[in-house]
Every structure is written in C-alpha cells, then in structure tokens.
Amino acid sequence: MEHEFDFLVIGSGIAGLTFALKAASMGTVAIVTKKDKLETSTNYAQGGIASALGPDDSFDLHIQDTLAAGDGLCKREIVELVVRSAPERIKELVEWGVEFTRRGDGPLEFDLGREGGHSRNRIVHAQDMTGQAIEKALIRAAEKHPNITIFENTFAIDLIVEYEGFRIGDILRNQRKTCWGVYALRRESSEVDVFLAKATVLCTGGAGKVYLYTSNPDVATGDGLAMAYRAGARLANLEFVQFHPTCLYHPKAKNFLISEAVRGEGGRLIDRHGRPFMHKYHPLGDLAFRDVVARAIDTEMKQSGDDCVFLDITHRGRDFLIKRFPNIYQKCLSLGIDMAKEPIPVVPAAHYMCGGIQTDSFGRTSIERAYAIGECACTGLHGANRLASNSLLEAVVFAHQAYLDIAANAESLKKVKFPDVKSLDNPFRTALEANQSEMVFIAHNWDVIRKIMWNYVGIVRRDKRLELAQNHIAQIRREIEEHMPNIPLNTDALELRNLSLVAQLIVSCALKRKESRGLHYNLDHPKKDDEKWQKDTIIVRDNESE
Template sequence: MDYQFDYLVIGSGIAGLTFALKAAQNGSVAIVTKKSKVETSTNYAQGGIASVMSVDDSFQLHIQDTLNAGDGLCHPDVVELVVKTGPDRIRELVDLGVPFNTGTSGSAPFDLGREGGHSRNRILHAQDMTGQAVERVLISTAEANPAIQIFEDHLVMDLLIQHQSIKAGSVSLYQQDICRGAYVLDTITREVHTFTAHVVLLCTGGAGKVYLYTSNPDVATGDGLAIAYRAGAKLANLEFVQFHPTCLYHPHAKNFLISEAVRGEGGRLIDRRGRAFMQDYHPLKDLAYRDVVARAIDTEMKKTGDDCVFLDISHRDPEFLVGRFPNIYQKCLSLGIDITKDPIPVVPAAHYMCGGILTDLSGQSSLENLFALGECACTGLHGANRLASNSLLEAMVFAHNAATACAERIEGWRRRDLPEIPKRLSSSGRVDDPQSSEMVLITHNWDIIRRLMWNYVGIVRTDKRLALAKNHIAQIRMEIREHMPNIPLHGDLVELQNLALVAELIIRCAIQRKESRGLHFNLDHPHKDDVNWLKDTIVARNPGEDAVSTVPIKQVDTV
C-alpha cells in the first residue's frame, strides 16, 4: 500500500511524539513505530528531566555542569539553547497534564531531585516513573488529534531517496539527494508499504542492544543510525557510549535500571565486604560523573573478581524510600531484595548513545528533508559524555525547533511534486515467512555481536581489542551479506543488519580517536589530546561503499 502524509515521523518516544503534536498544527502526520506505541526508552526513564526551575539555580550553572560532563566536546551554542529554552518545554508538559512531583519548599514549585554531575537539585520527576508519565500523556494527546495517525508494528527498513539535479535553465548547477519517505515492513501482515512525505523525522532512539548488557528496551537496535548512514547522512561521535553504572544484577531482572536518583538521595556504592570505594576514584564520590562511576565499578569488579557491587540506601527512612522509589522498591522486592534493609546488587550496562546522526540547531541532518531528533541524533549537546537527565530535555527542545523550522517551509514543500515511487518489492509487495531452520543464523550472529562489543569495545578499550573487533565484525557482516539474503525478509534480520552496521561504525569511531576523553577510555592512549582531538569524530558512507541496504534504493531523476 502507498501512504502519503506531510510529515513522516519514525518512532513514538518523546522526540517523535513531541514533534508530531506540534507539526499536526499545520499538516498531516504519520507516526510509524516498530512495536507497540509505548515500547520506547522514554517509557522506561526513571530519574526525570533536568531543567532550571528553582531560584537557587541558574542557567549558567546548568550550562557549566553540562559542559563539564561533555569534557570539551559540547557545542556551547547548543548547550545554551537547550538549557535556556528547557523551562518553556517543561511548562508545555505540565500544561498537557504530566504529573511532576510538586515541591515542599518555597524556593521551587516542583520537587527537584539531584543526580551525578549536577551542582544543584534540578531534576523534575514523577516519582521514579517519569518517562512513563510523559509517554502516557503524549500518546493520549496524539491519539486524540485527528491530524495524527499512528501505525504500530511498522518497521522502517530504509529511506526513500530522490536524486535531484538542480538546474538554472538548461545548466545543471549541482546534484542533490532528498529524503522523500520510507519503505516500511508491517511486521504482522508482512507487507511492505511505501510512505511518502515532504519531510521525514528519524526519532528511533538508541542502540543499547549492540551490547550484551544494557538498560535499553528491545527496540533500541540503532535502526535510525544504520538507515541514515545507508542513505548517505553524516554521523558523529559514536565512540561515546554511556554505560549506566547501576543496573540491577539478578538472573531474573532483564534491563532493570537502578536510577541515579538513588545515589542522589544518599545511596552509597560498596563492595561485597561492605567497603565504600568511590572516595578512591573521585572527589564527588558517589555523585561523580557516570563514566567515572562505571569505570570505578568495572575496576573494582576486575580487582576483586566479584560479579557485581552493591548500592546501599538502607540508612534512609523506609517510608521515604517507598514513597520516593515505588517502582524500584517493588521490582527489587519481587526479587527478594528489600531496599529499605538490603544493599542492591548492581553492574554497569550500556545505557545511552551520545553520538548519532549529525544535525544542526533545528534537527536537520546533512541530507535534505531528513531530520533526526532525540537519542538517535548528535546535536552537540552531550559532547563526550551526557549529563544525567539532559536527554529527555534535548529531545523536547529539538522537536520544538524542528517543528518550527518545518512550519516555515511546509508550504514551499507542498508546491513541489512528490516523486514517482520505485516499488520496493515485486508486485505483491509482500514477504514470506522465514524458514525457521535458518533463524538460528540470525540469533547466533546477534549474540556474537553483542558479546564482542561488550568484551572488546566496552567501558575500557585497547588498540588491540578494537582491531580484533573490527576484523570480527567485518567477518560477521560478510556472512550476513553472503548467506542471509537467502532468508526471506524478516524484522529480526533487518535489525540484525542494522546492529552489525552500527557496531562497525562504533568501532570505526573508537579506532579513530587516539586519546581518552569522556566516555571513550583507551588504555593505550590514556590521556586527553586537546591538540589533535578537540573535535567530533564524523563518519559517512564512502562513495561506492557496499552498503548493506535491506532495500536497494532506486534513484529517480527529476529536474
């Protein structure tokens, strides 16, 4: 089936929904999302959203904290923009009905939490389920809007790119690629649909599933990064993967995060013998930046041979803990851990991708009519490390800016014809069921990639491990290319191809950066090199590169 909308939004997290609600004021919007609409990282965010909302705080302090975390690579204009316009975006959420906890002191209307790297209490939260509260309100508002149509179980495979020759009279001035839509697999009916639109917004979230241990939900397979790369957009800073220091360590806990707010409320990291160790690593102790804490835990675990450390907050009043962290309390209790009495077993896990699709201040990527918002974007806010709770804020600020930029251009775009659509597949547009006997090729390679990335491209890296990882991943990608096309098209195969490509791109960026900065720590280059590396690491598809496109994009010439 062919669909046509003004705006095609890919992803139903905070970035996609915020943009959709604003864009719906001047056009029709399709939101396509590959699983159920609430299955997003946004829905699992616990801690909250950072913003200057108290008289004890200032824009300058939030800016400085963000710059300090970013370790020299933040773009100061972006940091200033996000921090200063943040409170307006928060007020919009409040107006929509997000139930942030309100304050008890006179200095702030909200109850503001504290997290690592923040010099003030500035985290707005809805208990410890902030993301769920935001997601629910945004989804219900979008569903009530007749200009917005949500397509669940629709997985975007690749973008539809139009190759255009820009002419003045009969003289050809330059060639340009323009994004005009996407090929989308309905994972229930197995039909492939074509969505055309004046502008496409990639809001596909993170890539935590590239690693064996992650706090991210299953949808975080880096699809947006792979899709943008194949289409020719520039990506940046993929070596900066944030590992959250404290994921619950329990055989029956899948991807459950123990929020940084627990340390903000006085939680202390201890080893199996009960010794607090963070004072050995940083003057801020348990509230040091995430990379410092994650490396400290990694070092302690390697030193002791223990398979986890512990986070102890049992000294706080039990009533306070149950009220402040109801979700964490209940989850731990269901696994036999009473956080009011017992220390919580924790390990670090891949949590947030600081790099992504390179954008300008309005979220526009390097490819015409393609925007990237939220975690899949690299706006310049986070630099080499993200300050806790700045990501939900960034997604909202850039969604707003993108909607404003698109509103100014939509009339012009409407005057342009949408292209003839090259058919993605044979006439039926339908794909067959995979041979179950061949599914093992997908699951096996999926597992190998995640282990490889965890062991060789994890919290602490070396030149040798990176070189080995590069070879392994090249081998895996070759195997996928040579053997997998025999397997009929399937959502898991699309994700595997994306995962493998994103792994390769992370390795490429990590190999390029011959220094240690922020989240990238390489034992063979343990110091910062401001002379050569005070810059972003940019990757783009080489001309003629054999991209593993799941969809061969046919080029259309228009004049």
C-alpha cells in the same frame, strides 16, 4: 500499499510524539513505530528532566555542569539553547497532561532531585517513573488529535532517498540527497509499504542492544543510525557510548535500571565488604559523572573478581524509599531484595548513545527533508559524555526546533510534489518465500555481536581489542550480506542487519580517536589530546569520512 502524509515520524518516544503534536497543527502526521506505541526507551526512563528551576540554581550553572560532563566536545551554543529552553518546554509537557511530582502549587514548583554531575537539585521527575508518565500523557494527546495516525508494528526498513550526483571510480559523490519517506514492513500483512512525506523525522532512539548487558528495551537496535548511514547521512561520535553505572544485578531482572537519583538522595556505592570506594576515584564521590563511576565500578570488579558491587541507601528509611522510589522499591522487593534493609547489587550496563546522526540546531541532517531528534541524533549537547537527565530535555527542545524550522517553510512545503517512487531504487521484495531453517543464523550472530562488543568495545578499551572486534564484525557482516537473500524479510533479520552495521560503525569511530576523553577510555592512549582530538569523529558512507 502507498501512504502519503505531510509529516512522517519514525518512533513513538518523547521526541517523536512531541514533534507530532506540534506538526499536526500544520498538516497530517504519520507515526510509524516498530512495536507497541509504548515500547520505547522513554517509557523506561526513571530519572527525569533537568532544568534550572531552584532558587539557588541558574542557567549558567546548568550550562557549566553540562560542559564539564561533555569533556570539551559540547557545542556551547547548543548547550545554551537547550538549557535556556527547558522551563518553557516543561510547562508545555504539563499542559499536555504530564503530572510531575510537586513541592508547591505554582506552575513550575516541582520537587527537584539531584543526579551525578549536577551542582544543584534540578531534576524534575514523576517519582521514579518519569518516562512512563511522559509517554502515557503524550500518547493520549496524540491519539485524540485528528491529524495524527499511529502505525504500530510497522518496521521502517530504509529511507526513500533521491540522489543527484556523480561517481568518481567506485565512490558515489552526492551533491544532493533528498528524503521522501521510508519503506516499512507491516507485520500483519508481511508486505513492504511505502510511506511518503514532505518531511521525515527520525526519532528511533538508541542502540543499547548492540551490547550484551544494557538498560535499554529490546527495540533499541540502532535502526535510525543504520538507515541514515545507508542513505548517506553524516554520523558523529559513535565511540561515546554511555554505560549507566547501576543496573540491577539479578538473574531474573532484565534491563532494570537503578536510577542515578538513588545516589542523588544519598545512596553510596560499596564493595561486598561494605566499604565505600568512590572517594578514591573522584572528588564528587558517588555523584561523579557517569563515565567516572562506571569505570570505577569496572575497576573494582576486576580487582576483586566479584560479579557486582552494591548500592546502599538503607539509612534513608523505608517510608522515604517507598515514597521517592516506589517502582524501584517494589521491583527489588519482588526479587527478594529489601532496599530498606540491604544494599542493592548493581553492575554497569550500556545505556545511552551520545553520538548519532549529526544535526544542526534545528535537527536537520545532511539529507534534505530528513530530521533526527532524540537519542538517535548527535546535536552537540552531550559531547563526550551526557549529563544525567539532559536527554529527555534535549528531545523536547529539538522537537520544538524542528517544528520551528518546518513552520518557517510551511508555504513552500505546501507546493511540494512527491516523486514517482517507482523511478527510485526499491531494493525490497514483497515475496517472503524463503528457507525458514536459516533463521538460526539470526539468533547465533545476534549473540556473537553483543558478546564481541561487550568484551572488546566496552567501558575500558585497547587498540588490539578494537581491531579484533573490527575483524570479527566485518566477517559477520559479510555472512549477513551473503545469507540475507535466504532469510524471510522479517523484523529479526532487519534488526540483525542494523545491529551489525551500528556495531561496525562504533568500532570504526573508536579506532579513529587516539585519546581518552569522556566515555571513550583507551588504555593505549590514556591522556586527552585537545590539540588533535577536540573535534567530532565524523563517519559517512562510501568512504566519505573525516
């Protein structure tokens, strides 16, 4: 089946929904999401949105904190754009029905929390369920809009791209690439549909599931990164994977995050003997940047042989904890952990991709008519390490930027005519007759990739381990290419294809960067080298890398 819309959004998190609500004023919008519309990383975000709203705060302080966290790789003009746009974008979320926790009746009088790396209290939150509050409000608004259609359980396979270029040997040099939409697998029909659009916006989130331990939901398999790479887009800085320091450590808890706001409210990291340790690693102690805290916990666990460390906030009392962290409190209590009486066992877990599809200040990728916003994009805001709670802010700001760019070209977009898709290469079959017994191949390689990435490409790296990971993943990718024709076209197989590619790209970027900076810490290159490496790590298909 073929669908035509003015605008196509891949993903139903805060970035995609914000853009869709804005773009719907100019034309029809399709939102394609591979599972339930609420199954997004946004929905699991506990912390909040950073904005300089307090009487002792300023844009300049927020900018300085962001630049410090990014360790020399942030683009200052992007940081200034995002930080200065924050109050207006937050007001917009309130107008759409998001109910943030307040301290007064004024339009921007919110209860402001603090998280690691922030010099002031500036985290706008909805208790400890900010993402859920945003997601539900935006979904309600989108469902009411007559110009927005949501396609759930629809897996975007690949971008539909028209290439104009030439070959030099085996390498395709594309002078121009234009995106016209996506091929997508509809679960209910098990067929590949065509979604055509005058502008396609990738809002596919991150790739945390490439690691064995992650705070991310199961949908975070790097689909947007893989699609963009296969289409020939430029990707940047994939070596910078942020590990959240405090994921709940319990056999019955899957991917449950203990928000950084717990440390912002006075929580302290301790070892099993009750001894605090963060003062040994950074002057900011428990409120140091996430890369510092994650490495400190990793070091403590390796030195002690313990499986976890602990986060103690018992001194704040039960009434405060229930009011400030109702979701975390109830989750811990359901597992037999009373955080008012005992410390919470925690471990680091893969959390956020600071690299992604490279974009400009309007979310434009290197492919015409293709935009990327949210976690799948590399805008220049985060640099080598994301400052806490800047991600939801980045999503809404760049959704607005993409809207502004499209609105400025609205008249020319009206004249756009879709190409004949049949004239473009369609590599996907709709016949699904294949050997079901081959499905064991997917589960096996999924587990192997995630273990390789955790053991060899984790918080602390070495060249030899990266090379081993590169060789192992290359072999797995060869097997995937060989066996894919024998496997029914299904979402599990497509996710494995994407996951393996993203793993390969992360390793390639990590091997390129011969220094330690931000989230990329390599024991063989322990120092930062501004002379050679104060630049983005760019990777492009067909060996067109820098």
